[in-house]
Amino acid sequence: MTRRFVSVWLSRWPTDQWRRRNRQDGPAGPLALTLAGQGGIRLHAVDGLAEADGLRAGLLLADARALAPSLTAMPADPAGDRAALVRLALWAQRYTPQTATDGPDGLILDIAGAAHLHGGEAGLLADLGARLDRAGFTHRLGLGDSPAAAWGWARHRPSVSDPVLPEGRGAWPLLLPLPMPALRLDGEQVADLARVGLVRVGDVHRQPRAPLTARYGPGIGRRLDRMLGLSAEPVAPQAPAPVWQVRRSFLEPIATREAIEAAVLALLRDLARRLEQAGRGVRRLKLTCFRTDATVQDLSIGAARPARDPAALLKLFRERFDTIEPGFGIEMMELTAVSTDLFTAEQAGLAVGGGGALALLSLLDRLVNRLGEERVGRPLPRDTHRPEAATDLAGEMEAGLADPAFLPAGGGSQGPVAPSGMRFPDPVPASTPVAMGDDGDRPWPKAQPRRPPPARPRTWRVEGPRPLLLLHPPERVEVAEPAEMLWRGRCWRLDWLEGPERIRPDWWRARLGPTRDYYRAQLADGRRLWLFRTADDRGHWYLHGLCA
Known part of the structure; x- marks a missing residue:
């Protein structure tokens, strides 16, 4: 099967993303995003109106305002743009699971074996382009046998040409006339090649490889081979395709809670059938909602034990449905079992207390x-x-x-x-043998005794009684004679005071903090308190706990 790749070039990605992020059409005049650079603030990205006025990325903002006084300059957010591009790559998995970001303003999609699901290559490109148009992205698409060919064709093909390249060597007559930047070379290499008259991809292709490599290095020849499909180019997908995953698309976007619950229940039933056949249950589930505005929302739940009952899992999702914002509607849902485990069936009705265990x-x-x-x-x-x-x-x-x-x-x-x-x-007795079958009389192997693994008992060992409630931090009190305590602005009478119980710092650690002397006290109304004072400062008392 021939591998085919789609390259998506978002030619106005930073400015288009800024308009989407601010939920508005933006200013009527030219728009530019700025970043601090050498010599002052420089333009990071410009829209079509700014480019028509002669503005380019890298220009000083002061010079740009002199050329276009009506320019609107806003600070750029490169980190936010990268994160948004990753989310867009995940959204593009509706077409193929093999999607990845391609540079700061592009995506690459490996559509081998997936194009027929969307009406062929032309139908896939038409659907992808229409959705990007509705989302407000300025883009160009290219489809070829290699990522390099699709990248160069999307960015440098003539505007009236077909975005789909022919297969095999039939694409060479279209790729060789492209300008030299289509090989994805940097500006310095393009300028060096232009000084000797090499301005088209075909000019490099006609040159003997050995002199070209000796003068400019192997990079140019390697990029040419990748574009023409003579060498492979690895593409790492944004995320590995999950094993346990079901998805469902809707003829009309859904937005109501009832419709969302019905769709999630249908997905849970589909996933449960697959898990039942494999004898597994889910420990963690992730629900991904693809909205009509090309954004993605994730919702995750977890289970203490492997489960696959759709009704029970839907109850867990109901706890989180309030966080879903459908916007203008959800057009597709995807349910992924992030973590699974072997499923063990249980019958709790015949066991005393079994129903309580499942309820817990x-x-x-x-x-x-x-x-x-x-x-x-x-x-x-x-x-x-x-x-x-x-x-x-x-x-x-x-x-x-x-x-x-x-x-x-x-x-x-x-x-x-x-x-x-x-x-x-409960510990297992050391004398309990392991069952070995009917031939246990054989001299070897012998049934070995099962010994409990050595482990420290997980219990609290304290010298005196402890209160039910500890105050954090302990509250300062004043204890005065005769048997009175000032706490929270009120005077309380103490019936009796018992102690002390000395608690020292941990001797096996650094001795941080003073030694404390704890006392149990009872108020006149019957309430009991836990008080302490430090051994090195007997004038200060603290209330640390309330007893039953």
Whole structure:
């Protein structure tokens, strides 16, 4: 199969992108984008009206205003333009998954095996050009056997010529008359070749290769071979084509929530059928919405365990549908399973407590997708004496909440219970043999005993009771005689004060902070507090926690 490439040249990319970014038609007069350069502020890009007035990129802004007093100059954003070009390359994957950015103002599309899906090469170019026109981009297209040929044809072909080049050597009569910049040479090389009369691609093609390489180096010959299809040119796609992906285009753009939900449910059903055949479930899904204004919106969800139930996954998407902005409508949706895993079927109805385990997983999934993965987790102990740093919040995936060992037990021995109410896995007895089948009497191999892996017990070991709520940071209080405490502008009476419990800095780390003496106190109304004062400054008291 012959490989064919489409080159998209956005000839007014920075200025067109500026107009789109500001959601307006722009000024009526000439427009230029500026950047700080040598000698002052210089023009970075100009539109058609500015170019008609004699303005070019690189001109000083002061000189440009002298030539065109009505010029509107706005600061350029090269980083934003590059990011927008990447998004446009991802949008172009509606035609082929092999798309990439090509320089600061172009795209390259490998359409091998994809043109027939859009009515052939001419139909694909017509659809692509029409969509870019509606989006407000000034562009030119070129199609050839190699990326270099498509690049040169899109930028330097005659305006009345067909953008589609013939296949094979039939394109040479059209490529050889192109000017020398069509080989993608820099200005200095073009000027050196022009001084010896080489101004067309055909002029270089007629020269003996050895003298040309000896004088100008191998770069010119290499670029000529790439344009004529005599050597290959690698093209790295913007992103690898995902394995688990389904997409759906719409005859009319959709914008209502009901239509979006129906489309997502249909995509989930299509993906579930494919996953079921492979025996897999999804752990992370990404929904991509292609809007009519050539912009792309992404929406991602995650699951604690492999899942493929369309109704359950749709519930997770519903938590995020409010973030979708359809604009003038969504014309295509793409659903990608970013992460998958082997799917294990479960029957929870016959197991005591099994329904509660599945309900907990469903709750965790909803909380993670609504609040964010970094805000949902369970506490894990840390090796420190400081009460405020004694725990870390581990994420859902990091903490292993999806592991059945951390789900509520259905019966029997509960085993050690973590502070979050989830049980730890029971240790396996060292004498339990591994099943080896009916021929276990053979002298070798013998069944080896299964020993639990060495691991530190994940429990909190503290010397005294701890409060339910810690204040961060601790609040300054005044403790006066007889048994009175001033806190938040009020005077509280202390019934009793018990302590101290001394907590020192971690001896295995740098000794940061003073030693603290903690006391348990009870107010006259029955509330209990956790107070401390530093060992080196006994005049200052702090309230650190509230007890039950």
